[in-house]
Amino acid sequence: MASSTFKYVILGGGNAAGYAAKAFAEGGAAPGSVCMVTREEVLPYERPALSKAFLFGDPPARLPGFHTSVGGGGSRQDAAWYADKGIDVKLGSEVTGVDVAAKKLTTAAGDSITATDALILATGCEAIALSRTPGSGLKGIHTLREYADGLELYDALKAAAGKKVIVVGGGYIGMEVAAAANMMGCDVTMLFPEANVMPRLFTPEIAAHYEAAYKAKGIKLLNDGRLCEAFLDDGNGAVKGVMFCKNHEKEEIEGQLVVVGVGARPNTGLVKDQGVDAAEGGLKVDGAMATSAPGVYAVGDIAAFPLLLDGGALTRSEHVAHARSSAAQAALAALGKSPAPYDYTPYFYSRVFGLSWKFYGFNRGTSVTVGDFAPQLATVWVDGGKAVGSFMESPSDEQTAAMQTIARAQPAVDVAALQKLVPGKDAAAL
Numbered sequence: 296m297a298s299s300t301f302k303y304v305i306l307g308g309g310n311a312a313g314y315a316a317k318a319f320a321e322g323g324a325a326p327g328s329v330c331m332v333t334r335e336e337v338l339p340y341e342r343p344a345l346s347k348a349f350l351f352g353d354p355p356a357r358l359p360g361f362h363t364s365v366g367g368g369g370s371r372q373d374a375a376w377y378a379d380k381g382i383d384v385k386l387g388s389e390v391t392g393v394d395v396a397a398k399k400l401t402t403a404a405g406d407s408i409t410a411t412d413a414l415i416l417a418t419g420c421e422a423i424a425l426s427r428t429p430g431s432g433l434k435g436i437h438t439l440r441e442y443a444d445g446l447e448l449y450d451a452l453k454a455a456a457g458k459k460v461i462v463v464g465g466g467y468i469g470m471e472v473a474a475a476a477n478m479m480g481c482d483v484t485m486l487f488p489e490a491n492v493m494p495r496l497f498t499p500e501i502a503a504h505y506e507a508a509y510k511a512k513g514i515k516l517l518n519d520g521r522l523c524e525a526f527l528d529d530g531n532g533a534v535k536g537v538m539f540c541k542n543h544e545k546e547e548i549e550g551q552l553v554v555v556g557v558g559a560r561p562n563t564g565l566v567k568d569q570g571v572d573a574a575e576g577g578l579k580v581d582g583a584m585a586t587s588a589p590g591v592y593a594v595g596d597i598a599a600f601p602l603l604l605d606g607g608a609l610t611r612s613e614h615v616a617h618a619r620s621s622a623a624q625a626a627l628a629a630l631g632k633s634p635a636p637y638d639y640t641p642y643f644y645s646r647v648f649g650l651s652w653k654f655y656g657f658n659r660g661t662s663v664t665v666g667d668f669a670p671q672l673a674t675v676w677v678d679g680g681k682a683v684g685s686f687m688e689s690p691s692d693e694q695t696a697a698m699q700t701i702a703r704a705q706p707a708v709d710v711a712a713l714q715k716l717v718p719g720k721d722a723a724a725l
């Protein structure tokens with residue numbers, strides 16, 4: 296049982312932790328002053344790859360190929376990078392206790408690591424496994440959050456080629472995993488209760504386009520009120536299907552492999568009841584990502600931060616762009632560099648079946664569909680006469696820049712004029 300002390304300690308080894316390490320190194324933290332503690336056995340990596348190139352790349356992406364910060368345009372932070380920067384990384388170290396007032400971590404192995412200046416909490420989320428649903432412990436049911444989950448899922452999907460796979464959930468992880476399973480030769484059914492895929496972002500028109508692409512590939516959609524009620528046992532402790540329910544009618548579908556992609560829950564339990572203010576299911580932070588506890592910062596998925604673009608409303612964002620920028624913000628603040636208040640632009644993206652969409656801003660107010668996917672679909676959300684968000688399939692760099700500008704400037708728009716734009720031709724106008 297060892298005990299050690301560092302100026303700066305990062306708890307977690309995911310997307311935000313990797314970018315925090317980068318910002319500490321670039322901000323001049325002295326070699327030997329930063330320590331990262333993570334339960335994963337691998338150095339921080341770009342987590343979104345797990346449901347994309349990791350599953351369906353040819354060849355599939357594997358570490359060290361996608362360590363941070365390749366996705367954010369920096370050099371790859373592999374073991375040599377951490378050694379060069381003098382950052383101590385404790386892999387495979389589950390933190391079981393946090394003493395917030397002392398900024399001290401205790402690991403499952405009984406080691407303790409104390410921060411003298413700043414503790415950065417970057418524990419992310421855990422996948423919701425539907426563990427209260429009967430049969431949830433059966434073999435063959437997967438969730439996807441960490442590298443080890445990804446390796447298991449990849450092997451299971453390979454072995455399931457030609458077999459029936461059920462994906463529970465119609466959000467981006469469900470959509471990406473369903474696409475991967477289909478590409479790996481599985482017979483895929485998606486099961487989710489909402490009226491369309493990506494219900495929190497997609498309008499029915501946008502969803503219809505992606506659903507048509509999925510159906511054309513042979514993926515079946517069982518949605519519109521259908522809830523997963525139980526996982527079915529094959530008699531040998533493995534899953535053989537799912538029972539679902541719609542309007543009190545129960546039905547069963549067959550599946551030798553089930554992937555549950557129904558969302559994630561912030562990992563904040565370690566600091567519960569220690570005077571760290573909570574908000575939005577995460578930890579409340581200010582514009583420097585500082586929590587209410589002195590010297591303790593929260594970044595990435597767990598941080599509930601003031602979103603300046605939305606009048607400072609406390610917001611949590613489970614997205615990689617925020618993980619990167621919030622981590623950099625906290626590191627700069629911890630280094631005493633007083634960064635300007637965090638000013639984030641909401642951004643989501645996904646890539647499936649050669650399709651690739653982006654969204655910037657807010658999806659509230661009235662949605663105006665521009666174009667018809669021939670050549671390109673765009674949707675703009677108009678709230679109070681202002682364009683507040685936009686979505687595009689396969690935007691060019693110029694169009695992406697225009698979408699960012701719309702989200703930031705929120706220009707006044709004339710809905711009728713907007714409807715007449717052709718996104719392929721009028722990129723600048725858009």
Ligand code: FAD
Nearest residue numbers: 307308309310311334342343390418419595596613614615
């Ligand atoms: P994480 O990256 O989850 O890192 C948390 C780290 O903390 C993990 O390493 C974990 O092991 C460690 N940890 C937690 N508890 C402990 C403990 N007690 N002791 C030690 N270590 C601990 N976002 C997008 O914007 N676009 C996408 O296309 C996209 N795709 C995604 C696909 C998948 C499959 C997943 C899972 C997420 C995806 N996301 C995507 C979301 C994005 O990856 C997250 O928002 C981002 O990873 C958050 O970074 P984080 O550092 O806060 O959390």
